[in-house]
Amino acid sequence: MPHPTHPEDTTVPTSFNQSVIDEFRAHDGRVGGPFEGADLLLLTTTGARSGTPHTTPLGYVRHEGALIVIASDLGSPHHPDWYHNLLAHPQVRVELGADTFEALAVPAEGARREALFAHVVKAEPGYGDHQARTARTLPVVVLGPAEPDGWRSPGEVRTLAGKLLEVHTWLRAQLRHVSAETEAHLAARAAHTGPGEPPAPGLGLQIRQRCLAFCQSLEFHHTSEDAHLFPGIAAHHPHLADTFERLREEHRTVARIQSELVDLLGRVAIAEPERLRAGLRRMTEELTAHLDHEERTLLPLLEEVPWPPAGPAGPPAGRG
Known part of the structure; x- marks a missing residue:
């Protein structure tokens, strides 16, 4: 200026x-x-x-x-x-x-x-x-x-089930976007025959920033579920205690993969793109299975809960 x-x-x-x-x-x-x-x-x-x-x-x-x-x-x-x-x-x-x-x-x-x-x-x-x-x-x-290309909300959100599904849809879209960018970068490098320099061996800041944002949003979402959503539902459905413990264990598994990804993203230049690629594949498998299981378990219980909540005490399900 x-x-x-x-x-x-x-x-x-x-x-x-x-x-x-x-x-x-x-x-x-x-x-x-x-x-x-x-x-x-x-x-x-x-x-x-x-x-x-x-x-x-x-x-x-x-x-x-x-x-x-x-x-x-x-x-x-x-x-x-x-x-x-x-x-x-x-x-x-x-x-x-x-x-x-x-x-x-x-x-x-x-x-x-x-x-x-x-x-x-x-x-x-x-x-x-x-x-x-x-x-x-x-x-x-x-x-x-902030949204990945092509992401669309699943529709107007009027229940907590709808909100949870919206967040899950967003997380899946973010992960697909990061994985697609990573694969495109590595494929371009592998296919390069010249002239000129091939793409840098590390991954670009575009990939790093979106991947880090995804990891942080996922952590916020799972922390919110563990601290607010799960205890709130369990209070009305005590017979589901084993189900919630399984969901928390899945959170811990995803968190371990997420922690590995964040460590790889710690430097501005991602020095080990193949390790990141492998981590993203593991994350895709574990997170997809977890989200599918969580939806089968929780969506029927949340269909009658209005969103946004009427008062200030509603359990947050947002991505932050």
């Missing part, structure tokens, strides 16, 4: 950033002072270490239906905190004007990063100045749809 101050600048007092956030929310995205007329959004990330939400005002540029933000921090030598946060927790919340929505944050790589950065600098030349001030390559982050 070609303004004398930038809201993501880490030298700006927290109180100033908060005043920008408050004004943004009070006026549906319109902010005065040095940012009057600027394209501004609010990005809420989850702290990489703290796990708490952090909101940052950022300039953005549109490109082919996506929003592009630059982790410039006015050209400082270090990446801003919000960038480290989205690498740890790829699913973010975006406030744009009066709208709020979930997005998947994916840093661009290679030639795509160069093309997108050139597009941004053409629209906002100040970012070129920021790059000139630092030896680090400024990350170019694409804020795209």
